[in-house]
Amino acid sequence: MVKHPYFSSASISKEELEFLKGYNPNAYKKPSVTADIVTITVDEDNDLSVLLIRRGGYPYKDKWALPGGFLNVDEESVTETAARELFEETGVSDMLLRQLYTFSDPLRDPRMHVISVAYTALIPKSKLVYRAGDDADDVKLFKIQYDVDGMTFRSGSLMITQDQLAFDHAKIIRMAIKRLRNRIDYEPDAFYLLEDRYRFTIYELKKIYESIKNEKLDTANFRKSFLRDYVSKDRARDLNEKKEGNGAKPASLYCYTEEMKDEI
Numbered sequence: 001m002v003k004h005p006y007f008s009s010a011s012i013s014k015e016e017l018e019f020l021k022g023y024n025p026n027a028y029k030k031p032s033v034t035a036d037i038v039t040i041t042v043d044e045d046n047d048l049s050v051l052l053i054r055r056g057g058y059p060y061k062d063k064w065a066l067p068g069g070f071l072n073v074d075e076e077s078v079t080e081t082a083a084r085e086l087f088e089e090t091g092v093s094d095m096l097l098r099q100l101y102t103f104s105d106p107l108r109d110p111r112m113h114v115i116s117v118a119y120t121a122l123i124p125k126s127k128l129v130y131r132a133g134d135d136a137d138d139v140k141l142f143k144i145q146y147d148v149d150g151m152t153f154r155s156g157s158l159m160i161t162q163d164q165l166a167f168d169h170a171k172i173i174r175m176a177i178k179r180l181r182n183r184i185d186y187e188p189d190a191f192y193l194l195e196d197r198y199r200f201t202i203y204e205l206k207k208i209y210e211s212i213k214n215e216k217l218d219t220a221n222f223r224k225s226f227l228r229d230y231v232s233k234d235r236a237r238d239l240n241e242k243k244e245g246n247g248a249k250p251a252s253l254y255c256y257t258e259e260m261k262d263e264i
Contacts, residue, residue, distance in 0.1 A: 031113040035082035036068035038176040047143040048211045054138040060166035078117045122192040191256045201251040
């Protein structure tokens with residue numbers, strides 16, 4: 001009996017070992033696998049923003065796309081690929097990565113059948129120090145804006161439409177934003193976009209919610225919900241400290257007390 005490295009309590013029989021020895025791994029065509037990362041932040045104007053790179057090579061040369069790259073086969077998981085690629089583009093290694101969806105349309109990449117496992121990364125603006133990787137000519141943070149034709153992306157004077165993005169990356173971004181909006185009222189994602197989730201005001205948290213939802217929220221109702229859903233359940237606590245404002249009334253500081261794990 002021979003132990004198989006991926007079995008902890010079972011062994012492989014001699015018959016199965018002989019089968020594996022004779023198995024032809026080229027019997028089926030293989031797709032390539034990539035990880036693409038929707039890096040979301042809230043910028044200094046409280047606008048929901050996404051990190052995009054300008055591709056340095058074909059296909060879609062000079063087009064803007066999500067950061068990402070190919071899985072190193074036999075060396076890493078797809079989640080490890082996502083973390084590696086994001087670190088190479090942003091310099092951030094302790095971000096919250098959430099698996100979004102697997103995009104497997106055989107025509108999504110003109111080179112071959114490429115399966116993309118997409119992730120979202122929620123990163124405060126102050127921690128986002130981005131740089132272009134080896135296969136990118138440029139990298140920028142784009143404000144996500146909406147009009148009758150859908151999403152547009154703006155960085156300074158540069159504006160691109162969703163149809164100008166490479167591959168199916170507009171579809172991936174739309175799904176990431178929809179997922180974030182759908183879960184924001186029952187999952188604490190917004191706390192991971194705060195500049196400091198251990199010292200924040202209700203107003204600062206409310207601005208994050210408004211950026212994600214793309215709508216104004218009633219301050220009194222938001223405060224009531226926060227105290228009910230987080231403070232009263234010990235998911236956040238009052239620091240009994242005040243933050244001085246610019247002529248405004250000092251605001252209470254709170255600390256987020258839970259930690260989320262990556263969704264694999």
